Amino acid sequence: MALVSPSSSATSGSLLSHSISTQDFTGPQIGSFRPLDRPLVPSTATTSSRRRCAVKPVLAEPKRNESMVPLAAASTVISSASEVAEKVEIDEDYEKLAKELENASPLEIMDRALGKFGNDIAIAFSGAEDVALIEYARLTGRPFRVFSLDTGRLNAETYRYFDAVEKHYGIRIEYMFPDAVEVQALVRSKGLFSFYEDGHQECCRVRKVRPLRRALKGLRAWITGQRKDQSPGTRAEVPVVQVDPVFEGLDGGVGSLVKWNPVANMDGGAIWNLLRTMDVPVNELHSKGYVSIGCEPCTRPVLPWQHEREGRWWWEDAKAKECGLHKGNVKEENSAHVNGANRNGASTQNSNGSTPSHADIFDARNIVSITRAGVENLIKLKNRSEPWIVVLYAPWCPFCQAMESSFVELAEKLEGSGVKVGKFRADGDQKTFAQQELQLGSFPTILFFPKNSSKPIKYPSEKRDADSLIAFINALR
Template sequence: MAFSVTSSPAAIRSSSLSSSFDQLPRAAQFSAFQALDRSHLPSAAANFSRRRCSAVRQLNAAEPKRNDSIVPSAATLSPPELVEKLEEEDYEKLAEELTNASPLQIMDKALEKFGNDIAIAFSGAEDVALIEYAHLTGRPFRVFSLDTGRLNPETYKFFDQVEKRYNIRIEYTFPEAEEVQSLVRTKGLFSFYEDGHQECCRVRKVKPLRRALKGLRAWITGQRKDQSPGTRSEVPVVQVDPVFEGLEGGVGSLVKWNPVANVKGNDVWNFLRAMDVPVNTLHAQGYISIGCEPCTRPVLPGQHEREGRWWWEDAKAKECGLHKGNIKDENSTAEANGLAPVVADLFVTKNMVDLTRVGIENLLKLKDRKEAWIVVMYAPWCQFCQGMEASYVELADKLEGSGVRVGKFRADGEEKEFAQKELSLGSFPTVVLFPKHSSRPIKYPSEKRDVDSLMAFVNALQ
């Protein structure tokens, strides 16, 4: 332990007493050293911006050294008994005060408060804006990234570009090899397509992140409210992390900063272009939200950006666990009272037929219909259903009087099992066509939800 505090005043004074100190028994030497050192510890009310050890050099100072994870660099700063306590602060109040602050102001505040105890989480997507903001503050900063082992080649090349552009070393954190081997050997390389992405993400992302954050008191993310309306619409610019623990350990030991929470996606991109910041080449190929290669794909016209992630799952599962605290159970209070969740309905127009279970069952029974029907199975809380509302309403208006009826069927809750069995519901929204001369509905196979694509489907099969 003594080597970690050799630069402290207590250690300097202890060296002048070495002649008498050496005469003490070994146990007494250890006790005497601790007493000398602790007498010069900072008070518990020390300011956030103070360093734990003045001899520690910031990660992005000259001649930076690459670390495999954040933990080693943070763990060597000082032994547990020398860690300063964080002063208490009302982060809800601070979030309100910073609501109208610019991302640059918020970034500067975060770096000022936490210094070497905070790091930027960089995924290789448009959150490179965070690094640019940190660079513009003129303060030293740290950057870390989770290398899951399954990222796109373009993402790895982008990491290298960013390091060279900002003269930094990204602190990469990796999953435990034994856990990855166990998962792959037991369930195969692509088990997430069958049983969901949560297990794989837990091994490759969540656990490594948890380990990395244990070496920090705060972290900075690129979350925006408009990224995922179902899970991120209430993201504040700063908060006590509701899921992960920091260096001190326990609830409330980690602070989470979201400098671009109130910024629209288009404005982030305008900033990147204005500053001529390098970006991942995958963006030019239609990728917006970028994660692991098997679980990320370009988005199509009419789709929300998060639909490029884990597209085989329901909308409310579109978080990997890194920001699990955002996920709220929209049914929790209502279901506790035996009621359906209270949310605004979708696709409200005079040219839309609101079908019940009986109505759907009748359509299924008819073998020779007078009119064709196109029906969307939806859930009002689903952000992807919300995203296609305008185009589907426009479709209903265009098909008025054409011999094709347009309907909607709310298929969540008690109706979900029926819709999965009888109507091939996969995820929300699912569109099916009941042709005039077919007893079974035909599922719309594409995820293009613009009006022209939906019209082409109808015209080809009615």
């Protein structure tokens, strides 16, 4: 893996295969901004250590006539004293450091990360708006490295974007690929789209988590684009720096890898202000309604009122909208609450079925509240006197709350039409039943029960306005 200088657009042969000193590097001049004159690796005077490791410089990219070597395999092993290139000494109270940097700017946090770890840290770039990380790294004036996970299932637009970013910054992104044997075994045994049936975790584990694990084994720290506002249920307490709770670094073992999240406290609007101001290239998928961008089969555009993560793994429950790369930041309490349960899995409903902190929704005179027995009767009827459209919901779900007005409007428009409008609360004790019998994947799920069909038909679109729902009903009546 090559050390990338933001001021250099190209190098001969492989990217720099030797360590760059501060004398070799001249950072960019941006207005009156000057690169900070600091060494790449902290001296022993600035960081004390309980743990010492002597390593050679990391070689990121093999010669072109050799086979591509995974990032971790390309990192050099600890060698004899005669082969030592530098010493990295690490000992830090990262909880204390996170509090110290809580109100720091992303640029300051990025500068601290790059200055502390030098060639042993890299930016994780997904092809979405976390290009802001690369821009901040450039602005520090320090050398930096960038890696990305190529799952083999990305959009064509994302691949073109990778190329544009490389040319814009004059860098070579270090790509990590899934193990071909593992991918082959998964596809041969379960098909190309098994994740639609049994969840995305297995596919993500093969195509993303394991390649990332290999990449991080060649590093002592990594930089991510996690933000607290990306997924309030799972990322609300992301610190700006932490000891990685899941993955291991170069030295191996718990605590051997540090994770930096410089934009944790920024919101999406601030990120986009930076990208526009600095004229940074962006993925063309953003102009097509995509906000959070992942693999092509698992990513959809979102509507203006939808949360950005709703376009990821849209067929699954809200708590599952993580691929495993940031598993350590998922809050178990919050994840349980998203499912209407406490930490022990017990329902948080009152005896009357309501949630203490959330009032019921979809309350209107022409919307029928259906019980479990009522839903079971609807399923059993092969010839119904009237068709029904029913929303499976949870009152705490922000997406259900967001569509409440349109569903009430739908009920008003359908009054007297012969179509009944109903709601069924499908969280808590009813969730397993709804998943097994009513096709519940995530909240809200909308079902249409035709007059002459024994099976309900699931509404397939993310458009939940009244007119779209009426068009769906009219096509099936």
